[in-house]
Amino acid sequence: MSENGINLSDLKELFVKYYGESDHEIRIFTAPGRVNLIGEHIDYCGGSVFPAALTLSCTAAVRLNGTDWIRLGADDLEDVYTFSLRDPQAGKRLKWGNYQAGVINALLEEGYLIRGMDFLFTGNIPFGSGLSSSAAIELTTAVASATLSENYEEKGLDLIRMAQLGQLAEHTFCGVNCGIMDQFASAMGKRDHAILLDCASLNYKYVPLALGDYTLVLANTCKKHALGASEYNKRREEVAEGLRRLNAALGENRANLCDFSEAEYAAAEARLGPDKVKDRVKHVIFENERVKRAVSALENGNLKAFGTILCEAHASIRDLYEVTGPELDTMFEIASHTDGCIGARMTGAGFGGCTVNIVRKESAEAFIRDVGRAYTQRTGIVPEFYLCTAGDGARELF
Ligand code: GLA
Numbered sequence: 001m002s003e004n005g006i007n008l009s010d011l012k013e014l015f016v017k018y019y020g021e022s023d024h025e026i027r028i029f030t031a032p033g034r035v036n037l038i039g040e041h042i043d044y045c046g047g048s049v050f051p052a053a054l055t056l057s058c059t060a061a062v063r064l065n066g067t068d069w070i071r072l073g074a075d076d077l078e079d080v081y082t083f084s085l086r087d088p089q090a091g092k093r094l095k096w097g098n099y100q101a102g103v104i105n106a107l108l109e110e111g112y113l114i115r116g117m118d119f120l121f122t123g124n125i126p127f128g129s130g131l132s133s134s135a136a137i138e139l140t141t142a143v144a145s146a147t148l149s150e151n152y153e154e155k156g157l158d159l160i161r162m163a164q165l166g167q168l169a170e171h172t173f174c175g176v177n178c179g180i181m182d183q184f185a186s187a188m189g190k191r192d193h194a195i196l197l198d199c200a201s202l203n204y205k206y207v208p209l210a211l212g213d214y215t216l217v218l219a220n221t222c223k224k225h226a227l228g229a230s231e232y233n234k235r236r237e238e239v240a241e242g243l244r245r246l247n248a249a250l251g252e253n254r255a256n257l258c259d260f261s262e263a264e265y266a267a268a269e270a271r272l273g274p275d276k277v278k279d280r281v282k283h284v285i286f287e288n289e290r291v292k293r294a295v296s297a298l299e300n301g302n303l304k305a306f307g308t309i310l311c312e313a314h315a316s317i318r319d320l321y322e323v324t325g326p327e328l329d330t331m332f333e334i335a336s337h338t339d340g341c342i343g344a345r346m347t348g349a350g351f352g353g354c355t356v357n358i359v360r361k362e363s364a365e366a367f368i369r370d371v372g373r374a375y376t377q378r379t380g381i382v383p384e385f386y387l388c389t390a391g392d393g394a395r396e397l398f
Contacts, residue, residue: 058122110161131347297309313345
């Protein structure tokens with residue numbers, strides 16, 4: 001039994017080693033990572049984003065344990081981390097497992113009667129790669145815990161709500177003031193499709209990822225991104241300040257930066273101040289417009305235009321939003337000048353992690369070899385590459 005490259009019999013066997021035999025059945029839940037194709041750092045500005053769920057995923061074997069304790073283990077960790085359902089806040093202090101504890105806490109507040117459970121996690125989303133391994137852990141935990149709750153029949157499982165609870169967990173238990181994109185993509189992913197998501201209304205539509213002769217190649221700079229680091233939260237403060245200034249300049253009182261057009265930005269630009277805030281605002285408003293152009297290029301089968309817009313997006317996030325860093329910029333630079341590559345950009349929060357590249361299928365092997373070599377020469381780091389297809393969202397497997 002194997003799914004997404006994970007051997008489920010091995011996982012169950014290991015589960016029994018960790019937690020022993022029991023009468024209860026072991027159930028298997030999974031949720032994917034994501035790649036964002038375009039629409040970066042605008043989900044928290046009410047913008048439209050265009051992610052796709054991956055087939056790389058987090059998977060957990062889960063079993064009720066008849067106690068009021070949650071026990072959390074992983075195949076690459078020796079210890080098992082525990083907290084009591086009577087004091088779920090204590091889960092915040094776990095050395096590992098605070099994402100899961102945050103989700104369980106959010107489900108309890110939502111009225112789910114969560115029961116004691118044992119978890120054994122595994123997965124193949126490289127940690128710190130900007131491919132949302134944390135959202136995948138959150139959604140795996142949410143779907144498993146809700147499904148095994150005492151009042152599941154009555155409460156049901158609303159995947160969009162699960163995504164919101166994952167985001168809440170990240171805010172309250174992990175100190176990252178993230179947007180909704182990663183959790184939404186992990187919850188709602190659809191095989192062979194990307195998701196055009198309006199983050200203000202949560203309206204969304206699936207767009208076929210019809211790339212014809214091209215394929216997506218993820219290039220991992222192997223420079224771990226430090227999302228918890230203050231820069232992410234700092235950008236959020238800068239755009240909040242940008243919104244105040246733009247509203248004041250135009251005599252408006254709009255809720256989101258992405259409610260403003262490029263023309264309105266141009267009219268107010270001179271009044272947005274001398275500091276970086278102006279650049280941040282410009283990135284957000286123009287990126288939101290780029291998403292619309294990119295999606296219509298893809299829908300019209302104009303892959304070259306799609307790729308060119310991705311490259312523009314990289315330049316903007318590098319020069320105006322300043323969340324790339326030397327490794328991502330070097331990877332982008334090399335890839336975008338390599339044969340067969342028609343578009344590239346960093347994906348995710350930035351400061352390390354992956355770029356996403358649109359590469360002609362027949363050139364993919366050479367692309368990986370040549371870009372890998374040149375990147376190592378320039379940075380001294382050996383990168384990793386993943387051929388990527390869009391997969392389904394969070395679900396119970398067995
Ligand atoms: C992280 C966050 C997302 C989003 C991206 C940047 O992945 O979790 O909400 O803001 O960064 O687009």
